[in-house]
Amino acid sequence: MPKTTIGKSLFLDGELSGIDGLVIEGKINGRIEVGGAISVEKGSVVKADIKANNVKISGEVKGNITSTGNVHYMEDCSVTGDTTTSRILIEDGATIKGSVHIDI
Amino acid sequence: MSDPMSNIEGDIRVNGTLSCDGDLIIDGQLEGELSVKGNLTITEIGDVGADTVASKLTVAGKLKGKVSAEKGVLIKSTASVLGPIETNQIIIEDGADYSGTINMNVELPKDV
Numbered sequence: 001m002p003k004t005t006i007g008k009s010l011f012l013d014g015e016l017s018g019i020d021g022l023v024i025e026g027k028i029n030g031r032i033e034v035g036g037a038i039s040v041e042k043g044s045v046v047k048a049d050i051k052a053n054n055v056k057i058s059g060e061v062k063g064n065i066t067s068t069g070n071v072h073y074m075e076d077c078s079v080t081g082d083t084t085t086s087r088i089l090i091e092d093g094a095t096i097k098g099s100v101h102i103d104i
Numbered sequence: 105m106s107d108p109m110s111n112i113e114g115d116i117r118v119n120g121t122l123s124c125d126g127d128l129i130i131d132g133q134l135e136g137e138l139s140v141k142g143n144l145t146i147t148e149i150g151d152v153g154a155d156t157v158a159s160k161l162t163v164a165g166k167l168k169g170k171v172s173a174e175k176g177v178l179i180k181s182t183a184s185v186l187g188p189i190e191t192n193q194i195i196i197e198d199g200a201d202y203s204g205t206i207n208m209n210v211e212l213p214k215d216v
Contacts, residue, residue, distance in 0.1 A: 007110030014120010014136055
């Protein structure tokens with residue numbers, strides 16, 4: 001499966017959408033909507049609402065997260081916003097500010 | 105440069121302003137504005153509709169918009185480019201589709 005990488009040196013102000021997966025290491029302001037998995041890596045700063053299948057966060061996210069699969073908040077992550085998903089895993093050390101809705 | 109490369113690949117559409125301090129490869133769709141400090145490559149399946157600033161630009165896919173690339177532009181035979189280009193060095197391969205004006209920042213001799 002093709003995977004787009006928004007590398008460390010990249011800054012996007014706008015919208016990202018598509019059916020494939022996405023790895024974010026850089027900075028994004030705007031909106032993200034993908035059909036595949038999204039991974040926000042350590043060191044990245046995302047100020048955007050995220051809609052995706054599986055979501056894995058180890059960086060910093062400000063925005064609402066809506067997942068059609070599972071959400072994994074890693075130990076170093078920082079999330080400010082509401083989370084809607086059907087499955088969630090929050091590791092020890094994760095910083096979360098916002099509500100979590102688990103729709104089964 | 106040890107900076108890892110970025111790529112826009114597959115069915116991902118980007119709409120907005122994208123700036124990159126390193127190199128960038130575009131395999132997907134991008135619309136908006138593009139500013140790359142390193143080398144920018146638009147592959148055969150890449151489709152870009154953006155005013156583009158890069159150090160060096162290689163296009164094998166589609167590009168529509170103003171281009172400014174100080175260190176050179178390479179338009180491959182598979183490419184389709186529409187828009188004005190400002191550069192110091194340019195190669196357009198046989199078979200490429202290009203429409204626009206080219207402005208090379210060179211001083212012509214006075215008698216030309």
